[in-house]
Amino acid sequence: MIQFQYERASTAKAAVSALANNAKIIAGGTNLVDLMKRNVMAPAKLIDINSLPLRSIEQQNGKMIIGALALNSQVADDKLVLEKHPLLSKALNAGASAQIRNMATVGGNMMQRTRCSYFYDTALPCNKREPGSGCGALEGVNRMHAIFGTSDKCIAVHPSDMCVALVALDAIVVVSGPKGERRIPFDDFHRLPGSQPEKDNTLQKDELIISVEIPDNTFSKNCHYFKVRDRTSYAFALVSVAAALDLDGKNIKEARLAMGGVAHKPWRLKEAEKALAGKPATEETFRQAAEIAMQGAKAFKHNAFKLKLGPNVIVEALKNAAGLV
Amino acid sequence: MDKYKSDIKPEKEDHHESRRDFLKTSSILTAIAVAPATVAKAAEYNLGEKISAAFETTPVNLTVNGVKKQLAVEPRSTLLDVLREQLDLTGTKKGCDYGQCGACTVHVNGQRVLSCLSLAVMQEGKQVTTIEGLAKGDELHPMQKAFIKHDGFQCGYCTPGQIMSGIACINEGHADSKEDIKEFMSGNICRCGAYPNIVKAIQEVKNGGQRS
Ligand SMILES: Cc1cc2nc3c(=O)[nH]c(=O)nc-3n(C[C@H](O)[C@H](O)[C@H](O)COP(=O)(O)OP(=O)(O)OC[C@H]3O[C@@H](n4cnc5c(N)ncnc54)[C@H](O)[C@@H]3O)c2cc1C
Ligand code: FES
Ligand code: FES
Numbered sequence: 148m149i150q151f152q153y154e155r156a157s158t159a160k161a162a163v164s165a166l167a168n169n170a171k172i173i174a175g176g177t178n179l180v181d182l183m184k185r186n187v188m189a190p191a192k193l194i195d196i197n198s199l200p201l202r203s204i205e206q207q208n209g210k211m212i213i214g215a216l217a218l219n220s221q222v223a224d225d226k227l228v229l230e231k232h233p234l235l236s237k238a239l240n241a242g243a244s245a246q247i248r249n250m251a252t253v254g255g256n257m258m259q260r261t262r263c264s265y266f267y268d269t270a271l272p273c274n275k276r277e278p279g280s281g282c283g284a285l286e287g288v289n290r291m292h293a294i295f296g297t298s299d300k301c302i303a304v305h306p307s308d309m310c311v312a313l314v315a316l317d318a319i320v321v322v323s324g325p326k327g328e329r330r331i332p333f334d335d336f337h338r339l340p341g342s343q344p345e346k347d348n349t350l351q352k353d354e355l356i357i358s359v360e361i362p363d364n365t366f367s368k369n370c371h372y373f374k375v376r377d378r379t380s381y382a383f384a385l386v387s388v389a390a391a392l393d394l395d396g397k398n399i400k401e402a403r404l405a406m407g408g409v410a411h412k413p414w415r416l417k418e419a420e421k422a423l424a425g426k427p428a429t430e431e432t433f434r435q436a437a438e439i440a441m442q443g444a445k446a447f448k449h450n451a452f453k454l455k456l457g458p459n460v461i462v463e464a465l466k467n468a469a470g471l472v
Numbered sequence: 473m474d475k476y477k478s479d480i481k482p483e484k485e486d487h488h489e490s491r492r493d494f495l496k497t498s499s500i501l502t503a504i505a506v507a508p509a510t511v512a513k514a515a516e517y518n519l520g521e522k523i524s525a526a527f528e529t530t531p532v533n534l535t536v537n538g539v540k541k542q543l544a545v546e547p548r549s550t551l552l553d554v555l556r557e558q559l560d561l562t563g564t565k566k567g568c569d570y571g572q573c574g575a576c577t578v579h580v581n582g583q584r585v586l587s588c589l590s591l592a593v594m595q596e597g598k599q600v601t602t603i604e605g606l607a608k609g610d611e612l613h614p615m616q617k618a619f620i621k622h623d624g625f626q627c628g629y630c631t632p633g634q635i636m637s638g639i640a641c642i643n644e645g646h647a648d649s650k651e652d653i654k655e656f657m658s659g660n661i662c663r664c665g666a667y668p669n670i671v672k673a674i675q676e677v678k679n680g681g682q683r684s
Contacts, residue, residue, distance in 0.1 A: 150528060153547035153593050173594070180550070180589045181570050193547070195594055220583075224644075244659020245646065246574060246637065249583045250590070380658035 215254030238312035261303035301344030311407035337412030366391035371467035384408035388464035537605030552587035574660035584640035603632035618673035626664035
């Protein structure tokens with residue numbers, strides 16, 4: 148790891164002005180320290196934001212407000228979260244390990260970089276790490292890679308589990324910059340690679356994530372996070388699905404569906420949601436929705452299995468959410 | 473190795489501003505500047521980056537296994553390296569050094585964390601407990617006893633991390649069932665595959681009431 152300058156920010160304002168001066172924020176450090184050790188990222192200055200008062204989880208005016216520094220384990224075990232948004236708790240507990248969740252923050256989780264092995268290996272080309280160097284994964288080993296929204300510049304996936312639940316729950320990201328606060332719908336926070344894969348999201352360089360808000364909903368009874376990975380635990384998703392249903396007896400009033408491990412961003416499945424609304428909660432309905440969800444998917448040499456796995460994971464997640472298993 | 477080193481292409485960051493410039497401008501921050509006097513001196517005397525970097529240590533106060541420590545650490549030093557290299561507490565193991573194995577698990581303020589991904593400079597004022605801090609004199613911690621009784625290891629390399637993690641797993645309330653233990657202990661890899669016995673050891677401590 149190269150040497151860097153370290154400072155502690157005592158106010159959000161100080162952190163924002165440090166960002167404007169090219170500093171990088173460190174929260175839990177579980178992603179940044181890893182990438183700095185590997186020389187994938189080499190910021191000259193780190194601003195430690197851990198003393199900012201951004202750790203609380205509160206319910207206010209029809210929404211839950213989760214501070215950017217709330218720990219992944221704290222959120223997963225929080226009584227209010229378990230009661231109102233169990234989907235978020237399930238997704239968090241499906242990610243990383245207990246030790247990492249004790250360090251990782253909500254803001255850091257959103258900002259974590261891809262686990263694409265070409266991004267991680269500084270001897271290989273990667274447009275995300277070094278724009279213009281090419282995408283090694285496109286013609287290389289791409290088993291873990293995206294099937295939706297790829298470009299000829301990048302086929303990496305966003306690795307977060309938490310974000311899959313948050314996009315399904317219509318969360319809002321509250322960020323603070325030099326000009327004040329800005330609220331970003333979760334689906335607009337992360338972006339597709341297009342011609343600028345170096346940009347993971349729409350947060351500006353001088354903006355700080357302050358909190359995430361989740362509006363009240365009617366999905367707490369029937370939701371499930373289903374994650375398929377190479378081992379039972381402590382591995383990134385091959386495919387994961389967050390499913391939430393608002394049931395009226397056996398009928399689906401409203402559905403929320405999002406996928407992880409398939410795109411450069413948590414992948415919301417709005418068309419499939421529409422197809423579920425008003426239908427009976429049966430395996431047949433779920434199959435049809437899964438088919439719609441997979442429209443437009445495009446595989447590469449080693450990840451064609453995701454085209455088959457994807458719909459199966461959607462159906463399993465929905466069955467679990469509906470209590471059919 | 474050198475060949476690879478010269479090939480290293482970190483992600484493009486704006487490096488145009490030198491560390492020295494940063495030190496000069498950092499007064500605009502209302503942040504607590506923890507750059508020590510030595511660094512400022514190095515900058516003043518126009519010493520090269522390399523030399524000033526060597527001086528760049530920051531004071532950190534920690535309590536390790538109940539003993540207060542005043543340390544000077546480089547910002548890039550991990551808690552794991554400081555424990556092992558500076559404090560000679562080699563019970564905490566370095567397995568992968570990248571957060572993937574759990575061998576380096578310690579408790580910070582009572583919570584299990586990975587010391588290989590923790591910067592020591594960020595632990596100011598914290599209470600750190602390592603495997604060396606569990607026994608009371610010759611009296612082993614119940615979890616240590618249970619690992620011995622149930623043969624919770626073969627080579628023993630992952631064991632300090634497993635024991636620290638196991639204690640926390642119970643304290644967190646994540647050891648109610650075998651399934652829970654397996655899930656919440658998944659951050660500790662054992663290459664020897666002692667998992668069934670590790671689970672038994674944790675179950676025994678859980679059922680016998682724990683001492684933290
Ligand atoms: C072995 C391993 C396995 C893992 N498995 C999984 C998994 O299965 N699923 C999963 O979802 N994740 C997994 N993770 C990733 C983990 O969830 C992330 O590393 C973690 O969430 C990052 O949070 P942090 O607070 O540690 O971020 P940091 O490392 O501190 O920061 C990460 C990035 O976020 C930026 N940042 C942090 N906070 C803010 C803020 N408030 N505003 C703006 N920018 C900010 C930082 O500048 C940095 O660029 C795994 C990690 C490891 C090491
Ligand atoms: S050495 Fe820290 S997790 Fe492997
Ligand atoms: S006992 Fe050998 S690695 Fe676990």
